[in-house]
Amino acid sequence: MARAKGARAQMALAFETVYGTPPAGGYTKMPFASTTLGAEQPLLNSELLGYGRDPLAPIKDAVTADGDVVVPIDAEAFGFWLKAAFGDPVTTGTGPWTHEFRSGAWTLPSLTIETGMPEVPRYAIYSGCVLDQLSWQMQRSGLLTATARLVAQGETVGTVSSAGTPAPIDLRRFGHFNGSITRNGAALGNVVSAQITYANNLDRIETIRADGRI
Template structure:
């Protein structure tokens, strides 16, 4: 009897032309990933009907909840597809094998078809109407550099054949922790030991309608909230006083590999007040949570992400 193995599994991605609908001729991509935990939950509803016996009647079924997380490597090519799922088609410039893709917040996020493929069986678990709800990563130390992508979707279909006849395999070129840097107000910080970034896209997942077969009929976007934290040696009071005085600053999280790079620019940031504290006889650290916002920034977005690589276009075909 065959048994599904993770090593043979794949995660396929395509963009929807209309929410919840698989394109007639889908262009699918074989996405690099570390873990994929997309799942369905559908409650069984207790029946309270009395039928002159003590036996429980057949339960009804509730709405379907599609949700889950995907752990992906922060790389030079595949990350662009996830950025497009968050921010829409980027502005792209360049030629001759070096391209700059700029992603900014938009009014509407694209929806995705995502398929967890188990070819050993074979079984193909397709999720429609998926949108990125949260995106988060942390760096510092020597662990593999990954991002957590949390998704909400509309419906699931299981079949014996994939939704796309063939998948485009992407070149895997990973960034590492050692290629990371962080700037505060344009100056590189050499005292930061850890940093994290979280983008919450404010999706409203409560859109179940009569006649919708218990599936979400839409996933409208709310306010984009960007936050995170940095942990640094407590070597001076510069960052501490910026938090004390609510001084507006900026942060740049960047990974660089030769001519290729990935940069998250938060043009307007306020640090939250905290105290360094004295936890031991060793060196003291300061942990500073922050929130990004948009007020007067020239970038026109709470977060501006710039990806420079050899991939020519992320435009949806």
């Protein structure tokens, strides 16, 4: 069996038109540091008596698909995660543009995310992803990353990519050294570190359906 290499790992993302339906195209190659996206389907032990000491075949339980994606905070790719957290921004200007993301949207966009390991090969596509929480830490030095916590509807694993050739991102990454904290336009002094967390507090609608998904 081939061994996957992190240098060749890839992630592609596209916004869905219909929840849970992966789009045919329009994927973007996303920078990421790590991911724990995955699906789990527990097995339930039989409670029946009178069949001897050997266990009976287990019964499949519902599917749970979720996980975290650690991403860099940069000038372009991070906008995808902000849109997933807040919805479409209010955009003004003619280039450079100003994007204002506002909290409290009634509906949030859903994503399809594909993680690929070409050496294996293994391509896992997660449809119906909705961003539950976005958090990052501010400090004086170090690498600036954010953690996006996602709730997905399900996982489909294949040996061929379904994302085609994703559009590349021009990575222009921000660092802690460039950051500042202001209040009403004035610098706020003596802040050593800060932890910022935005949560949508999603609830899974655990509908009864044949495939066990939400």
